[in-house]
Amino acid sequence: MNWKNYTSLPKIFQNQRIFDGCGISGYLNIDGKRESGTKVKDMLCILHDRENGLGAGYAGYGIYPDYKDYYALHILFDDEKSKEKVISYLESMGYIILSEPIPTKTPSNVDNPPIIWRIFYEPKKMKSISDDEQMIELVMQINANFDGAFVMSSGKNMGVFKGNGWSYEIADFYKIEDYKAYMWLAHSRFPTNTPGWWGGAHPFNLLGTSVVHNGEITSYGTNKRYLESFGYKCTLFTDTEVIAYLFDLLVRKHKLPILIASLALAPPLFNEIERMDKEFQIALKNIRATYRSAMLNGPFSIIVGHNDPIPTMIGLSDRKKLRPLVAAISNDDNTVYISSEEASFKRLKLNAEFCDEFKEIWHPKSGTAIIARVGQGLLRNGLEKPLEKIKLSVMGG
Amino acid sequence: MTENTLKEKINMNGNNSIEIDCAPNGKPLNYKILNEEIHQVINSGYKKIILNKVCGQRFIGASLQGDLEFVINGVPGNDLGIFMDGPKIIVNDNCEDQAGNTMNNGTIIIHGDGGDVIGLSARGGKIYVKKDVGYRVGIHIKEYERKHPVIIIGGTARDFLGEYMAGGLVIILGLKILPDGKITENDYPICGNELGTGIHRGKIILRTNEDLQSKLGVGAKLFKPDEDDLKHIEPYLKEFCEIFSIPYKIITQKPFKVVKPISKRPFGGSYCGQIV
Numbered sequence: 001m002n003w004k005n006y007t008s009l010p011k012i013f014q015n016q017r018i019f020d021g022c023g024i025s026g027y028l029n030i031d032g033k034r035e036s037g038t039k040v041k042d043m044l045c046i047l048h049d050r051e052n053g054l055g056a057g058y059a060g061y062g063i064y065p066d067y068k069d070y071y072a073l074h075i076l077f078d079d080e081k082s083k084e085k086v087i088s089y090l091e092s093m094g095y096i097i098l099s100e101p102i103p104t105k106t107p108s109n110v111d112n113p114p115i116i117w118r119i120f121y122e123p124k125k126m127k128s129i130s131d132d133e134q135m136i137e138l139v140m141q142i143n144a145n146f147d148g149a150f151v152m153s154s155g156k157n158m159g160v161f162k163g164n165g166w167s168y169e170i171a172d173f174y175k176i177e178d179y180k181a182y183m184w185l186a187h188s189r190f191p192t193n194t195p196g197w198w199g200g201a202h203p204f205n206l207l208g209t210s211v212v213h214n215g216e217i218t219s220y221g222t223n224k225r226y227l228e229s230f231g232y233k234c235t236l237f238t239d240t241e242v243i244a245y246l247f248d249l250l251v252r253k254h255k256l257p258i259l260i261a262s263l264a265l266a267p268p269l270f271n272e273i274e275r276m277d278k279e280f281q282i283a284l285k286n287i288r289a290t291y292r293s294a295m296l297n298g299p300f301s302i303i304v305g306h307n308d309p310i311p312t313m314i315g316l317s318d319r320k321k322l323r324p325l326v327a328a329i330s331n332d333d334n335t336v337y338i339s340s341e342e343a344s345f346k347r348l349k350l351n352a353e354f355c356d357e358f359k360e361i362w363h364p365k366s367g368t369a370i371i372a373r374v375g376q377g378l379l380r381n382g383l384e385k386p387l388e389k390i391k392l393s394v395m396g397g
Numbered sequence: 398m399t400e401n402t403l404k405e406k407i408n409m410n411g412n413n414s415i416e417i418d419c420a421p422n423g424k425p426l427n428y429k430i431l432n433e434e435i436h437q438v439i440n441s442g443y444k445k446i447i448l449n450k451v452c453g454q455r456f457i458g459a460s461l462q463g464d465l466e467f468v469i470n471g472v473p474g475n476d477l478g479i480f481m482d483g484p485k486i487i488v489n490d491n492c493e494d495q496a497g498n499t500m501n502n503g504t505i506i507i508h509g510d511g512g513d514v515i516g517l518s519a520r521g522g523k524i525y526v527k528k529d530v531g532y533r534v535g536i537h538i539k540e541y542e543r544k545h546p547v548i549i550i551g552g553t554a555r556d557f558l559g560e561y562m563a564g565g566l567v568i569i570l571g572l573k574i575l576p577d578g579k580i581t582e583n584d585y586p587i588c589g590n591e592l593g594t595g596i597h598r599g600k601i602i603l604r605t606n607e608d609l610q611s612k613l614g615v616g617a618k619l620f621k622p623d624e625d626d627l628k629h630i631e632p633y634l635k636e637f638c639e640i641f642s643i644p645y646k647i648i649t650q651k652p653f654k655v656v657k658p659i660s661k662r663p664f665g666g667s668y669c670g671q672i673v
Contacts (some may be wrong), residue, residue, distance in 0.1 A: 010555060045455055049474070054451055272590065275611060321532040321556065324494060324513065341493055343425075343453020344474045350420050361491065363510065363531050364558065383585075 001107070001165035001173060021192075021323065022202075022214040023047030024168075025339040026185040032374045033334075034062050037176030040184035043337070043344040044167045044350055047188060050214075050340060055189030056170040057162025059203040059210040060181030068157040070097050070120040071135050071207075075142070075151050076198060078321040079303070087119070089146070093138060094123035102161075104173050109173060112318025114198065116174075117158070132207055132252065139206065140233045147244040149199070153205035158307060160210060162187075162201040170201075185305050185314055187212035194238050204236070204244040208307040211247065213240040214340060215323045218298030226293035240302075240348030246294050247304055250300040258306070258314060258382065259390065262369035264291035266319050268386050279394040280387050303338050311374040313338065315382065321366035322372040329378060331357040336372035338351050414563040415443040419471065420450035428454040428474065439465065448473075453493065458486050478505050481522070494531070497524045500546070506640055511550065519546040519565070523633070526550045527574055527641050532589070534555040540564030540599060549637045556589030559656070560614070568630060570638075570648065571604050580647055593617030593656040597663055601656040602630055609654060616663040620655040627653070 025043040029035065037058060039217070044056070064072050073090075077083040090096060097120040106113045123134040136234045153160035158181075161174035162309055167188040171177075187202035193216060199202055203210040217223065217239035223236045232245045242264070250261040263288050268276075288295070299322030304314040315338040317325040328337045328345045335356075337345060348356040350352045364370050364382025371379040380389075415438050419426050426434075431454045438446060444465055448457070451471030458467055458478040465484035469477075472490050479498040488496075491509035497516040505524045513531035516524050521544040529552035531629050536557065538546045546565035559567050573583040587605040594614020602622065603609065609619055630653075638645045 048491060049428065049453075049455055269590075321513065341453055342472045342491055343472065343493070346452045347425065350423050350425065350450055352423050361510075363512070366532065368439075 001163065001169045021050055022146050022190050023050035023188045023340045024186070024202075024212045024214050024303050025311060025337075025344050026183070026212065026315075027335055027337040028183040028311070028372045028374065029053045030334050030336065030374060030377050032062070032182045032311075034180035034182050035184075035266060036178070036180055037171065037184060039348065039354055040186045040352070041168065041171040041176060041348055043339055044186040044188055045171075046343050046347040047339070047341055050190060051167060051188035052190045052196075053166040053169075054191050055162070055164050055187075055198075055201035056167040057160060057187050057189075057201045057212075058171065058174070059158065059160045059185040059204050059205065059212070059305055060176070060179050061158040061183035061305055061307050062181045063159055063179040064120070064157050067097065067120045070122050071131075071154055071156055072159055073119040073121050073139075073151060074102065074153045074159050074161070075117045075119065075149060076201055077117060078148035079115070082146060083115055086142055086146055086149045089142070090119065090121060090138070093134070094121055096121055103178070105175060106173070114163075136232075136248075140231075140235075143235045153210065154209040155202075155205060155210070155307060158205075158208065158210070158305070160203050160205045162198070162203065164196055164198045181305075183305055184313050185210055185212050185303050185313075187214075192216065196279065198248070199236050200238045202240055203305075204238070204240050205246045206244050207252065208305075209244055209247045209251070210305040211240055211244040213243060213300055213302045215300030215302075215318065216298045217242060217296055217300060219296055223292050223296065224306060239298075240300055243296065243300075243302060243304070246296075246356065247306065250291070250294065251306060252308055257313060258371055259369060259387075260287060262314060262316050262371075263287050264294050264388055265296045266316055266367040266369075267295060268367065269319065276386075279392050282394045283387060283392060299323050301340065310376070313370075313372045315364060315370040316368075317364065317366050319367035325364055325382075327359065327364055327370050327382060328358045328361040331359045333359065333377070336370070336378050338370060339348065388397070404573075413443060414445040414447065416447040416449060418450060419448050419454060420452055423567070426450035426454065428456055432456055432459065452489075458484055469646070478503065481505075491528075494524075497522065497548075500524075501544075508641070510552075514646070516546060516548050519548075520544050521546050523547045523636075525637050525640060526548075528552045529583075529585070530554050533560055534561060535559045535565070535567040535601070537561040537563055538565040538567070538599065547633050549633060551584050551637070551641060553585045553587070554588045557591045557594060557600070557614075558588045559593040559596055559601040559617075560591070561595040561597075562593060562599045562601070563597055566599060566630065566633070568634070569601070569605075570601045570637075571651070572643070572647070574641065574643070578642065580643060581630045582651075588612065590614075595664070596656065596658045598658060600626070602626065603654045604648065604651050605650060605654060609656070613656070616659050617656050618659040620657055622653045622655045626655055 102116045202212045222237045301317040301323035370382035447468045453474040456475035460480040462482040467486045469488045476495040482501040485504045488507045494512040498523045500519045503522045507526045511526040511530035515534045519538045549568045571587045591614040
């Protein structure tokens with residue numbers, strides 16, 4: 001964890017350079033069986049060479065079944081004063097069901113650790129604005145206008161645990177083995193364009209959507225301006241933030257099917273579209289025209305978790321495949337895994353605790369989404385053509 | 398690592414061959430420690446090194462020279478055989494990205510899938526992959542006099558095959574070799590888009606009936622193979638078939654298509670064209 005080395009590089013990085021990128025991992029149990037975080041920790045920590053100890057995080061879906069109807073706010077505070085301010089603000093806007101510290105294992109030699117707090121929350125019912133919209137406004141308000149406070153996650157029955165440190169340190173710090181989830185996402189960071197800090201660690205979350213990301217979004221400026229026109233505020237100085245908000249906008253607000261949303265973020269090139277069937281051409285050109293500013297440019301591979309209303313895991317890489325993404329399915333067809341490297345799967349195989357066996361390991365196509373959903377299975381394996389297996393009827397033409 | 402702890406991990410098999418457990422007690426070694434161990438056993442005079450339970454360790458075989466043989470049981474990490482000059486590496490599983498990065502000489506044989514960016518800037522040697530490979534295979538491989546890299550893929554490839562190729566040979570066979578040894582034609586397209594984009598020397602040979610015209614990248618042109626081409630590839634294909642037990646007659650059941658640069662110097666005008 002980063003309690004030290006404020007002004008100089010850690011010793012092991014002195015006199016050498018390591019070229020690498022972030023590591024991402026995640027899995028989803030189709031039958032909804034909840035498992036502790038040790039497995040995803042193992043999947044992520046084997047990608048040790050992809051991180052440099054400047055950020056890691058985990059997102060678990062299904063960890064709060066007793067409070068599943070309330071928004072679970074995970075908040076980071078610098079001090080008691082900022083905590084009191086935020087809590088009194090929240091009290092004025094709705095009902096706090098439960099307010100407690102998140103159990104952590106802070107080393108005894110740390111003088112000033114952050115206050116890590118969770119609040120189960122219900123906003124006041126209003127006719128003019130939905131609960132979700134109210135929550136988004138609250139989160140944006142706290143992140144933008146309250147000094148010394150930052151909302152890590154705000155979804156129902158899920159939570160994000162993140163910070164500035166190595167992946168195994170963050171896992172131990174938050175004791176993620178104590179949480180049970182049917183979907184886990186994990187990320188270890190190698191910050192390139194922005195500084196490593198607690199808020200900049202992944203996963204990025206807004207309501208039920210969490211994103212872990214490896215790469216750079218070079219279209220950040222365009223995406224940011226587009227999102228700002230819908231009232232989102234990008235406050236975290238990191239490109240990944242826009243992916244979380246774009247997913248929220250496309251899937252929750254505009255109610256696009258996840259496949260269409262993924263095609264809006266990583267659409268096929270126009271010369272590929274020209275070679276497709278007529279109705280596919282019309283559909284894809286319309287998607288590209290409508291969501292021109294939502295398109296993500298630059299190298300990326302992402303895993304997105306979404307739980308509104310059905311928990312879904314989505315894996316997607318950029319159209320030119322500049323970042324790695326590997327997928328696997330277990331022998332009993334129940335667990336879908338996505339990771340940066342195949343080593344994650346091999347690690348689970350080698351670990352006597354899990355001994356996972358895989359039916360198939362495959363490399364999804366670039367710009368093609370893998371979609372797995374609780375109760376419905378692996379809906380798309382990322383090897384299809386865009387819009388393949390979809391019933392399409394084009395109106396007007 | 399001390400001499401004693403090293404001996405505990407290593408099984409001696411006769412004089413020349415040695416086994417290393419890369420995940421003692423189920424915990425994979427860090428790549429630096431593993432590569433250090435490999436250097437130590439090579440210094441002790443071993444020629445054949447069997448690596449068991451490999452799990453994503455990078456840079457295996459990096460910069461090694463001479464008459465060495467590695468057998469890798471497990472999934473080796475990125476940059477397998479980087480800068481390698483001579484040894485032979487056999488992988489009995491899938492392989493992660495960038496195998497044979499800037500390889501100078503030697504052989505890499507992969508009995509599984511190959512990942513992305515295979516043979517990045519390779520200057521010589523052979524890379525044979527039994528199953529499918531990912532994006533940018535054979536990017537910027539080059540040749541000079543007797544240095545002539547060869548990449549043969551049993552399955553299919555994806556986009557940007559042979560990107561910026563500056564020499565050497567890439568062959569894609571489009572077969573599907575099942576675990577029981579049966580061989581069928583692969584259902585997936587033989588390659589992705591932007592085939593041979595920026596190619597300025599060397600050739601890509603694809604065994605397919607597909608129409609590749611729309612997939613060609615900038616500076617690439619489709620040809621029918623002439624007799625020289627067929628003569629050129631035959632010894633490599635025969636070696637490939639022998640390694641993976643494929644009957645050679647299957648290879649000849651489909652026609653070959655050749656992708657070569659559009660001219661001798663396709664991008665001459667892009668650089669200092671006005672000055673020269």
